[in-house]
Amino acid sequence: MIRISISKQCLSHRNHAGVWHHYAISTASQGFGNIRNSWQTPLGKHCIYQKIGENMPIFTIFRARKAHGVYEQGIHDAKKDWILSRILWLEGTQTGFNRRGQVDTRSRYIYIHGTHDEEHIGSPQSHGCIRMKNDDVIELFNQVSVGESVLISN
Helix, strand or coil: CEEEEEECEEEEEEEECCCEEEEEEEEEECCCCCCCCCEECCCEEEEEEEEECCCCCCEEEEECEEEEEEEEEEEEECCCCCCEEEEEEECCCCCCEECHHHHHCCCCEEEEEECCHHHHHHCCCCCEEEEECCHHHHHHHHHCCCCEEEEEEC
């Protein structure tokens, strides 16, 4: 189980042995909300829809969920919202709240992913996704399964 606290900018994961791991994250700079094109982090019950990037090198760049080289500071535009290292694609499970229509988390392409902007982890900076440090997202990726529950709350 994964619990994400927007107010604490923290992701907590309970592994199969029952041990909780806590990670600093960065959620949306525009706050929380479930409406498409809001640039906000969605709330509610979700699950991991798909895991992308297994066995890829750290700092792998993903565009449209496909690998496109490796991010190198100074070579790539640091102003873009880079999706790096691993992707955990989220799907809402609450019809009308975060699933289907204008509130569908999966069609909004909301991910837990690595970032080039690790220095701002711990403060809201993303465009809606949940950003993590690259080492942390790889560790989490290796511990979770497709279908695992994710609760996002303020």
